[in-house]
Amino acid sequence: xxxxxxxxxxxxxxxxxxxxxxxxxxxxxxxxxxxxxxxxxxxxxxxxxxxxxxxxxxxxxxxxxxxxxxxxxxxxxxxxxxxxxxxxxxxxxxxxxxxxxxxxxxxxxxxxxxxxxxxxxxxxxxxxxxxxxxxxxxxxxxxxxxxxxxxxxxxxxxxxxxxxxxxxxxxxxxxxxxxxxxxxxxxxxxxxxxxxxxxxxxxxxxxxxxxxxxxxxxxxxxxxxxxxxxxxxxxxxxxxxxxxxxxxxxxxxxxxxxxxxxxxxxxxxxxxxxxxxxxxxxxxxxxxxx
Amino acid sequence: xxxxxxxxxxxxxxxxxxxxxxxxxxxxxxxxxxxxxxxxxxxxxxxxxxxxxxxxxxxxxxxxxxxxxxxxxxxxxxxxxxxxxxxxxxxxxxxxxxxxxxxxxxxxxxxxxxxxxxxxxxxxxxxxxxxxxxxxxxxxxxxxxxxxxxxxxxxxxxxxxxxxxxxxxxxxxxxxxxxxxxxxxxxxxxxxxxxxxxxxxxxxxxxxxxxxxxxxxxxxxxxxxxxxxxxxxxxxxxxxxxxxxxxxxxxxxxxxxxxxxxxxxxxxx
Amino acid sequence: xxxxxxxxxxxxxxxxxxxxxxxxxxxxxxxxxxxxxxxxxxxxxxxxxxxxxxxxxxxxxxxxxxxxxxxxxxxxxxxxxxxxxxxxxxxxxxxxxxxxxxxxxxxxxxxxxxxxxxxxxxxxxxxxxxxxxxxxxxxxxxxxxxxxxxxxxxxxxxxxxxxxxxxxxxxxxxxxxxxxxxxxxxxxxxxxxxxxxxxxxxxxxxxxxxxxxxxxxxxxxxxxxxxxxxxxxxxxxxxxxxxxxxxxxxxxxxxxxxxxxxxx
Numbered sequence: 001x002x003x004x005x006x007x008x009x010x011x012x013x014x015x016x017x018x019x020x021x022x023x024x025x026x027x028x029x030x031x032x033x034x035x036x037x038x039x040x041x042x043x044x045x046x047x048x049x050x051x052x053x054x055x056x057x058x059x060x061x062x063x064x065x066x067x068x069x070x071x072x073x074x075x076x077x078x079x080x081x082x083x084x085x086x087x088x089x090x091x092x093x094x095x096x097x098x099x100x101x102x103x104x105x106x107x108x109x110x111x112x113x114x115x116x117x118x119x120x121x122x123x124x125x126x127x128x129x130x131x132x133x134x135x136x137x138x139x140x141x142x143x144x145x146x147x148x149x150x151x152x153x154x155x156x157x158x159x160x161x162x163x164x165x166x167x168x169x170x171x172x173x174x175x176x177x178x179x180x181x182x183x184x185x186x187x188x189x190x191x192x193x194x195x196x197x198x199x200x201x202x203x204x205x206x207x208x209x210x211x212x213x214x215x216x217x218x219x220x221x222x223x224x225x226x227x228x229x230x231x232x233x234x235x236x237x238x239x240x241x242x243x244x245x246x247x248x249x250x251x252x253x254x255x256x257x258x259x260x261x262x263x264x265x266x267x268x269x270x271x272x273x274x275x276x277x278x279x280x281x282x283x284x285x286x287x288x289x290x
Numbered sequence: 291x292x293x294x295x296x297x298x299x300x301x302x303x304x305x306x307x308x309x310x311x312x313x314x315x316x317x318x319x320x321x322x323x324x325x326x327x328x329x330x331x332x333x334x335x336x337x338x339x340x341x342x343x344x345x346x347x348x349x350x351x352x353x354x355x356x357x358x359x360x361x362x363x364x365x366x367x368x369x370x371x372x373x374x375x376x377x378x379x380x381x382x383x384x385x386x387x388x389x390x391x392x393x394x395x396x397x398x399x400x401x402x403x404x405x406x407x408x409x410x411x412x413x414x415x416x417x418x419x420x421x422x423x424x425x426x427x428x429x430x431x432x433x434x435x436x437x438x439x440x441x442x443x444x445x446x447x448x449x450x451x452x453x454x455x456x457x458x459x460x461x462x463x464x465x466x467x468x469x470x471x472x473x474x475x476x477x478x479x480x481x482x483x484x485x486x487x488x489x490x491x492x493x494x495x496x497x498x499x500x501x502x503x504x505x506x507x508x509x510x511x512x513x514x515x516x517x518x519x520x521x522x523x524x525x526x527x528x529x530x531x532x533x534x535x536x537x538x539x540x541x542x543x544x545x546x547x548x549x550x551x552x553x554x555x556x557x558x559x
Numbered sequence: 560x561x562x563x564x565x566x567x568x569x570x571x572x573x574x575x576x577x578x579x580x581x582x583x584x585x586x587x588x589x590x591x592x593x594x595x596x597x598x599x600x601x602x603x604x605x606x607x608x609x610x611x612x613x614x615x616x617x618x619x620x621x622x623x624x625x626x627x628x629x630x631x632x633x634x635x636x637x638x639x640x641x642x643x644x645x646x647x648x649x650x651x652x653x654x655x656x657x658x659x660x661x662x663x664x665x666x667x668x669x670x671x672x673x674x675x676x677x678x679x680x681x682x683x684x685x686x687x688x689x690x691x692x693x694x695x696x697x698x699x700x701x702x703x704x705x706x707x708x709x710x711x712x713x714x715x716x717x718x719x720x721x722x723x724x725x726x727x728x729x730x731x732x733x734x735x736x737x738x739x740x741x742x743x744x745x746x747x748x749x750x751x752x753x754x755x756x757x758x759x760x761x762x763x764x765x766x767x768x769x770x771x772x773x774x775x776x777x778x779x780x781x782x783x784x785x786x787x788x789x790x791x792x793x794x795x796x797x798x799x800x801x802x803x804x805x806x807x808x809x810x811x812x813x814x815x816x817x818x819x820x821x822x823x
Contacts (some may be wrong), residue, residue, distance in 0.1 A: 040392075043558075047555070047557060050401050053556075054552065054554060075402060075403035075404075078401070078403075080397070082401075084394065086394035086397075086398075089302075099294065099298055104403065122311040142398070204328040225547065241324050246541070
């Protein structure tokens, strides 16, 4: 069942383009990554789905219902973690969390406490006195305390220290295992790679590609690095090899094809180090950013 | 209407409400306490005013006013209270929704499972409740201080009552106009110049209105719709003018709802 | 200095708006004047008015039928307008750095905080002078149709000087509030409230002999237009008091801003 369905969604801010003719769907239980350069339209898409802004044309449905018409009702089960977190002046953390909880029909107190402990929140400090990262943590708890079925994450880990980042991802994975669908917008490709099942790429307002992460990586090249004495790069000039170069005593290349051919070549010489890895999302998609 | 939003908004406004209430109460106290020294020159005053050209009287809001009487004097000084009440209500109106965008809390509130209509209604009611508290303070202090300082002069209760009740609609005017204007403007960085412009602007219009386009300008400003001197003298409201205020309020409120439900909430950039 | 120039440009629009407000005010005011101009009836009436009444309308000892007299009455309202503008410019120009989140840019430039405050104060000062000149000009132009005498010009000049000092007072207080107040968002409303409060004090102090001492607390009372008109001089004592206020405010501003923690 599609949790999110977007059909030819377009948004113009006056004459400036927001997004153009964007269509995709997100299935239940997926972690869907949404990546693209700055200004591509990632936030615009999320804001349209949350009916913070209204489309110029096209539509979006969540849980099968139009996201604008049924907005308030749908948001009972939606959690939103925006990229920048601001709260009311002089409000304490615990006050904000309780205020947030008061909007939902369920009893959130237990979950609230659990999350607050997990993210190590200082409940009785004023939000405005917190550091950026700590504010983010408040934002995370605020977005999750009502146990929503769908999560919108907009650059969620910016500002978190590595330990917190790990905890956060752990949290997301756990939620996902319980059936929560996650829509994850980021331009930290490493994160997306670690977490997502499918990925959509948006650039200059249009969807460039939507694909499964595994498929993308498998259909892609392997990165090979071989370090050996007196190694000539031409030794590895095989069919399926590209970007062959020699650097500092190491030969590197990308290879697509039967890996055994490469293994044979390596086996025939004495090497000091061999590395064969899958390309990162970054390497696959860098050209999309250009 | 969402109770939790209402409570939160009301709490956030409370400090301001108390400040304004105290300020207006003090203002009334000071002016009313000076009544006796004024009334001493009562006879002189009345003779004087009989001789004034009408334009001078209107310019100082004294046309037909008997400053020697309790209500005549009060009606005159009430103008200052009205200016304060106008600015207060205008403040609330202009910042009602714009504060979410100024403090960037819109992403929080508007991603909650509440519709825009509910949000706006809750905020409006919270602002109104705050204003009502101020109004109650004004009523109590007016009655209280008048009775304290009037010496042995008497006054009619009805015109005073009408005058005091009029501030409700008076403030609604500024609240709703402030609100609708804030939704028409792209971005409000500082509310103070706007509310001062609306509050003082309407006051200036009332004072100088008779100079420019005559009645036209007078019809616009609520300072004329709820002219204290008029109410005191006639013991009644100038109904056609009050209706103008009422229609402005209705149009502004309807407009505000329409604008707010369609508004694109910009992201924190 | 570039901060100065940048602030000038940023505040130009505000100056123009206030300038228009002043011009409108002068125009409306002068049109009212036509009713009183050389009106002998008016003269008689004014002579008979009880002092309390005149005080309330700030009309004491004024001959409303002459141009100078009229402008003397307008003086208080001029003072209100230019002072509110000065107070708002002063408080805003400092607090806007935190309000608009530009602190991390402006205050990490290779300038000391004092230089920053100086540059901004000067820019706001330029605005105040500009507004004053507009007021002066508008008054001159509008008075032309009433053939003012030489006394008028010197009186007007003296008024402008008094207005300038008042602007300086409220500008300095505004700057101080902007620098000192931790709750920077409230700086401009506190500045304006303070100003209105002193205005209120000035009205009250004139109403009752017992309350005359209040005049030391209100800049609106420092320069009595009546005295300016008849005696053509400014009370040096009050000038001194004004300068003292300005000095204390500005020193306070520099000291507090230098030590202040700037957050986003």
